[in-house]
Amino acid sequence: MARDIGIDLGTANVLINMAGKGIVLNEPSVVAIDTNNGSVVAVGTEAYKMVGRTPGNIKAIRPLKDGVIADFDVTEAMLSYFIEKLNVKGFMAKPSILICAPTNVTSVEQKAIIQAAEKSGGGKVYLEFEPKVAAIGAGLDIFKPQGNMVIDIGGGTTDIAVLSMGEIVTSRSLTFAGNKMDQSIVAYIKKNHNLLIGERTAEAIKKAIGSAFEADPDANIQVRGRDIRDGLPKEVTVTATEVQESLTDGLMTVVAGAKEVLEKTPPELSADIIDRGIMLTGGGALLKHLDQLIAHHLQVPVLTADNPLDAVALGTGVLLENIASHRKRRG
Structure with missing residues (x-):
């Protein structure tokens, strides 16, 4: 069975909360790309170590800018890497994903975030606004x-x-x-x-x-x-x-x-x-x-907040529980 996950897709860091397990991943939103062939060299912590220290053919990219996707393909590669790393997919099922966005996100940007989550291995994708999820994660x-x-x-x-x-x-x-x-x-x-x-x-x-x-x-x-x-x-x-x-x-x-x-x-x-x-x-x-x-x-x-860095990710965990209990009531 696939495990549902909540993603705080931040400009600086990506945090992932897995249903029943809490925050299981916290890595920088950085991807290192080989410009000669477009291949991904490193993702997350390993790529962050390369920022400002790469040779000419390696480029360390932050695929998110001001909270939204600036480079769709690199964002998708980054999310796919993290989701594969967590091994949350079931034999036949894909995990439901709750992902967060800033309040000023446009409908086009919302679609891009949902599409990136779907293409990286998500099943049903839910989008919520960051301050709402952060408030829940902070205990309000x-x-x-x-x-x-x-x-x-x-x-x-x-x-x-x-x-x-x-x-x-x-x-x-x-x-x-x-x-x-x-x-x-x-x-x-x-x-x-x-x-x-x-x-x-x-x-x-x-x-x-x-x-x-x-x-x-x-x-x-x-x-x-x-x-x-x-x-x-x-x-x-x-x-x-x-x-x-x-x-x-x-x-x-x-x-x-x-x-x-x-x-x-x-x-x-x-x-x-x-x-x-x-x-x-x-x-x-x-x-x-x-x-x-x-x-x-x-x-x-x-x-x-007691855990300001984790507030959004913690909030996704609470909302995932609400979604799961709502599904059970309907089922």
Whole structure:
């Protein structure tokens, strides 16, 4: 018998939740391709190790951009690899797949996501919106007639939504998320230190000393890269205050997006959000003091999910159980 799976198809990582087993896969959304013959050299963790370090004929590709499929064939190859690796297909049956998408996804993009899941070995494919699934994975009861607000900051998109009775009431999707944070750090260090670094280095800086609010003035990190003036390797000291400065403009677009969603929210639901607070999910929620920054500007309590990185994948597990029990009742 095939095992149903939930897929958090992220710009940065793919997480897969298998019915009855929980999260069984968490790997980077990267595929290494040999440009000479188009063959897949590596997928996931192995391909991520190659980012920025490949020879001319090998290209490490991120097939998703801003939460949607940018390269259909590579996405299909990546999903097929992961599904084969998990061995979830039955002798005669294909697994049902629940897959997630940002709230601003177009009908064409929705079809592409469903088609990629079907071609990679899925049977019945269900599509759900990321903030709804993230809210469920964070433990919010979104099926009651009360307002819940979630800000899901992934690799490619930040999805902001107010939910009630199992549906999205108001939402906004932004392209400033984890990857853009890394790019902001790269640009800042290039401009202020004349040093060229890669996005993997920027991500390491963000994780080590990154802060959204009230950065530690004494925290710093040694950063190696290429001097843009003479092309030679160079090491500089970057402070936590500088990293915060590099992220400020982008993070304020998240605050502005959250304000916009709140302004469109019916007053009864707004009152619930004041009581219950805003839930932060996604890898971006791990940025130090992000909850304080949002709470400071919106004057609403902000909480971070217990497992922000896994929230969407955990939510797919709950929804898969609901689908299975609904099937049993009908059967």
